[in-house]
Amino acid sequence: MTLLRQIRADFDADTIVMYQAFGPAIADPALAAGRFVAPFSFTRMTWIKPSLLWLMHRSNWGRKPGQERVLAVRITRTGWEQALSQAVLTAPVPGIHGGTAAWNTAFDAANVHVQWDPERSARGAALNHYSIQVGIGRALIRAYADHWVVGLTDLTPTVHKIDALIRSGQAAKAQRLLPPERPYPLAPATARRLQADLA
Known part of the structure; x- marks a missing residue:
């Protein structure tokens, strides 16, 4: 079976939810302010992900040092689509970039990077489709x-509860606490440039 590259997310008509994990030193001031503030870095790329389970795989359910706090970051779809419109893949695709040299030039100049990784189940197993990561560069x-x-929401208590339910064999209860991620619609030209399959 061909692995699908498909953006799946929790979204409504105007906004879409991304997930990021930080240490308390960054998360606490951000939650208090309702937006990202220092010591959040405004000088290096920050990676946002619309898949909660992919981030849980990466952060070990908020247990990795520096990733103990899991935030749901609700952003405008206008901003999200602006990011995708400027994105360059983290690996060259001849049909899109031409040669490697052209991709290198585009990648180095890009304000946004996009990478696809295997999506994960609640138990961390790789699934048959890919999940998108989007790196927002310094210019944006x-x-x-x-x-x-x-809006910012602290999901740490919820993800710890989900993890505890999974570990105790209560997968059905855990599943009900997960966000309702579904395929996100993309314009055909954007989908082709990002190597995404259309929803």
Whole structure:
């Protein structure tokens, strides 16, 4: 079976939810302010992910040092689509970039990077489709933090509860606590440039 590259997310008509994990030193001030503030870094790329389970795989359910706090970051779909419109894949695709040299040039100049990784089950197993990660570069970080973000929610207690349910064999109860991620619609030209399968 061909693995699908498909954006799946919790979204409504105007906003979409991303997930990020930080240490308390970054998460606490951000939650208090309702937006990202120092010591959140505005000078290096920040990676956002619409798949909660992929981030749980990466952060070990909020147990990795520096990733103990899991935030749901609700952003505008306008900002999200602005990011995707400027994105360059983290690996060259001849049909899109031409040669490797052309991709290198585009990648180095890009404000946004996109990477696809195997999606994960609640138990961490690789699934038969890919999940997107989007790296917001320095040129757009202020726009992301100050204009795209419309709300921050601390999901740490919820993800710890989900993890505890899974570990105790209560997968059905855990599943009911997961966000309702579904395929996100993309314009055909954007999908082709990002190597995404259309929803």
